Amino acid sequence: xxxxxxxxxxxxxxxxxxxxxxxxxxxxxxxxxxxxxxxxxxxxxxxxxxxxxxxxxxxxxxxxxxxxxxxxxxxxxxxxxxxxxxxxxxxxxxxxxxxxxxxxxxxxxxxxxxxxxxxxxxxxxxxxxxxxxxxxxxxxxxxxxxxxxxxxxxxxxxxxxxxxxxxxxxxxxxxxxxxxxxxxxxxxxxx
Numbered sequence: 306x307x308x309x310x311x312x313x314x315x316x317x318x319x320x321x322x323x324x325x326x327x328x329x330x331x332x333x334x335x336x337x338x339x340x341x342x343x344x345x346x347x348x349x350x351x352x353x354x355x356x357x358x359x360x361x362x363x364x365x366x367x368x369x370x371x372x373x374x375x376x377x378x379x380x381x382x383x384x385x386x387x388x389x390x391x392x393x394x395x396x397x398x399x400x401x402x403x404x405x406x407x408x409x410x411x412x413x414x415x416x417x418x419x420x421x422x423x424x425x426x427x428x429x430x431x432x433x434x435x436x437x438x439x440x441x442x443x444x445x446x447x448x449x450x451x452x453x454x455x456x457x458x459x460x461x462x463x464x465x466x467x468x469x470x471x472x473x474x475x476x477x478x479x480x481x482x483x484x485x486x487x488x489x490x491x492x493x494x495x496x
Contacts, residue, residue, distance in 0.1 A: 307339040307352050307379075315367045330363030337377045337394065351380040356394040360401055370403025381415075388417040410434035423455040430472055442479050447472030453489070466491040 313332035339352030356377040362368025373396040381390025391414045398407035415429035428450030434443050453468030468489040474482060 306354075307341050308336065309339070310334070310336040312361070317364075317366055328364040328366045330367055332362050333368040334359045334361040339377065339379055341379075347383050347385075349380070349382050350390075351378070353378045356396060358396060358407070360403075369398070369401070369405070369407055371398035371401030371405075371407050373398045373407045373409070386419040388415070388419070390415055406437045408436040410436065424452065425455070426450065426452050427468060427470065429470065435478070438478060440479070442481075444476045445474055445478065445481060446476040447485055448475050449473055449485075451487075464493040464495065466493060 312334050315328070315330065315332045317328040319327050335356065335358045337356040338354040340354050341350060341352030344350050354377055356375055358369065358371070358373040360368050360370050360372060362370075375394060375396040377392070377394035379390065379392045381388060391412065393410075393412045395410050396407055410433065412432045412434075413429055414432075415427065417429075418426045420426070430447040430449065431445075432447070433445045435445075436443060449470060449472035451468065451470030453466060455464060455466050457464055466489070468487075468491070470487045470489075472485040472487070474484060477483065
């Protein structure tokens with residue numbers, strides 16, 4: 306079993322020119338569980354399983370206000386310095402206090418090129434489809450990339466992955482952002 310849990314830290318600036326405060330805090334908790342065959346070394350790896358979202362946002366503008374669930378899948382190829390693949394999931398809301406339903410698709414293609422000393426180049430845009438949105442405001446399609454470094458900390462050598470990527474949104478809903486900046490701090494717990 307492979308697990309992937311996301312607890313985003315979000316800074317949301319005011320969306321309109323009208324007086325409105327910005328929001329900073331945590332977003333909704335999103336754990337995903339993949340059942341996968343045991344594969345060692347280079348080659349193709351895949352997994353399928355459930356994904357869920359829990360409304361844990363510290364401010365109502367930073368989350369959906371809904372409990373959501375759906376299927377998830379991942380597939381990737383590792384060969385030499387390359388890691389290439391995609392992750393996808395679809396979630397539908399089933400409970401919560403918000404009056405907006407969730408019908409959301411997420412597709413994240415990724416390409417990593419590993420350099421040396423733990424450094425790498427990466428593009429991993431998060432393409433989203435919000436099918437509960439009205440007026441054709443369904444898609445966010447970022448284009449861009451960045452780099453990162455895998456390093457170890459402490460006496461036990463806990464691996465940590467740090468990454469910075471910048472994206473221009475080629476497609477975005479009305480009042481959506483024109484660009485994204487993603488900083489990732491990922492703690493890894495290998496067996």
